[in-house]
Amino acid sequence: MGEVKQDYLIEETANQIFADYCQLDRFKSYEQGEWQAALWKTLAESGLTAIDIPENLNGCGANSIDAFNFLRIAAYHSAPLPLADHFIACKILQAINSPISDGFITTSSSLHQELTITETNTGIKLNGFLRNIAAARHAKSIVVLLNYKQKKHALILDPGQGNLIHGQNMAGEPVDDMAIENLTINSSQLINGKGTLEDIHQLAALTRCVMCWGALARVLELSIAHATERTQFGRPIAKFQAVQQDIAKLAGEVAATHVTVDHAVGSYCAAGNSKHFSSLVAAAKVVSCRAAGFAATVSHQIHGAMGFTNEHPLHLFTRRLWTWREEYGNEYQWQQHLGQYLLRENYPSPWYWCSA
């Protein structure tokens, strides 16, 4: 794998690589389905594609906080690669103690499985669809979680084991469905992580929170820059109170997202998976998803008609915010999840939970 970077260099290196690479024409190419091989190569060579995977599994062995930070920075630059999905796939492999090899691997949420599982003498047979797989057409393998015998099992599939149906999400990113017909899987291929796979869904949800945070920060900056530069009626539109009020509220949503997501990440990095961590992910999802919608609406309003074209970079962030807020559960699901959690846990007050 690539050379190991020290923690504080990861942020700097990532920012540098993305700032150099992320030009508008590259995004057009990505949306036309072209794999950004040069960017992937640069990231892989810098050790940025397996940041917190242990060295004995071919990762860089850095802290998970660096890995989440990296995803936030990638989102801040709207990096044209499904880095979070690769991250999740690697985390599944890590959970089952499987080494990572070079190349892009991907995953799909268990929320997007439409599979019939039939038992066979040697294992199972799969029929149906895996949906919403990030860039399956460019992936070496697809790593998913299957519910089998009431437990989560990891399964590594080759894209050639099904029929890929190419598609795009709202952000124009390549997202594919895989049609599976009578696929025989040996039971030895279904790896029960002995409980280590339980937090994958939360980690995946947390990647979306972290990505929303990165995009939100960028959207706030763009909005401030636009309001300061755009003049109408003889003055920058930043002089109008209506615009100031909106930007102040936007800053509030960005700040709320920042601290809630950061707190969840910090909890994971300090204490790993826990019941409490799962509740913090829920809170981070609720706050970041609501902020995402608000930010997209407000920033487009501030940017006016010009921000509503694909010649302006704003859409690179707002379309991703609209997309990511739906992935691995939106705020409605996670609000209910968190409410049920708090009722079940019988804290004397939600205050005790939030200050824990």
Add this chain to the structure above:
Amino acid sequence: MALLNFPAIELSDDLLSLRQQVRDFIEAQLANHQFSATVDAWLSGYSREFSQALAEQGWLGMTIPTTLGGQGKSPLQRFVVIEELLAAGAPVAAHWVADRQTGPLLVDVGSKQQQEKYLPGIIRGEIYFAIGLSEPNSGSDLASITTKATKVDGGWLLNGRKIWSSGAHFCHAMVVLCRTEALDEKNRHKGMSQLLVDLDQPGITIRPIELINGEHHFNEVSFEDVWIADEMVLGQLGQGWKQVMSELAYERSGPERFLSTLPLFTELVNVVQADAPLYEDERIQSTIGDLSAQLLALHQLSLRVTATLCNGGQADTEAVLVKDLGTRFEKHLSEAARIVISKKGSAAAPTALGRFMEKAILHSPGFTLRGGTNEILRGIIVRGLGLR
């Protein structure tokens, strides 16, 4: 990438143990019926006994240096104590202003004589202060105040009116912002000073101002030729505006800006937990989850602002942002109980939940007006973001 700073903070074992001590104290006080939780307790919960009980625990004057009789604790230690008191709806109104800002202000700019006169009483929970800033014609535009002090031999004669002074009717003294020089239209911030005014003097009239629900917390305080000795000028003559701005930083950065209605939330969750149809209601579950997520966000924001102040950093824009977000949350929370009450089929308020909700809603217009009207604060936020 960061326009604003909200550094992560892990509470030390000392702070966690302090928090537990406060929780134990509150539980004991509740068990002994020393108070019952109320909404908006830091405005409306007056109890001299409770203030003194807190003082006995060493929880007043926490950030005042030990050399001046205080506890010499950090802003974070004080924060941990007051957020527990606020979350519990404890009656902290009597000493609230004195402890939060007047004490620290006296430490920062007070003379030795002034410190000796007031600090011991503040720390013991016996001397209470009111704020003299707004006037009938000067609310958001504080620089337009007209209360003035005219120089006479050995002191000043104070004339004017201050309004919205909460607790002036039970307070011993007030810090009054006034003009000590003629107004300079080109620089309105110039020529203001802060005066320490004992409220039991001739020439002072305190008139109660009742809220829409008849509660009396606010007052109009009129000054007619009130004699103020030179020794009672606080800080530097002519530096009133600058001093007030730093005093406001104390006022704006605290957790009361999102915790005023928390007792309502606690009661709501308790009611839901005890009632199966409410417990199973998906909308109620979602409401609890939504509000809890926002509560967590605000707690983290407020805590991190305090951590910045603890490290000697500036957090003016961040504090104002938290105030805007927090007070809007207080309003959302005050509406939240409606979903439970409508399910129960009655808007009658003999229950604790109904009582809390009524009081919260009746107080709610004030949340986003007091401590700086939110719309004005948003102008300050964008200035901090470089927009103005």
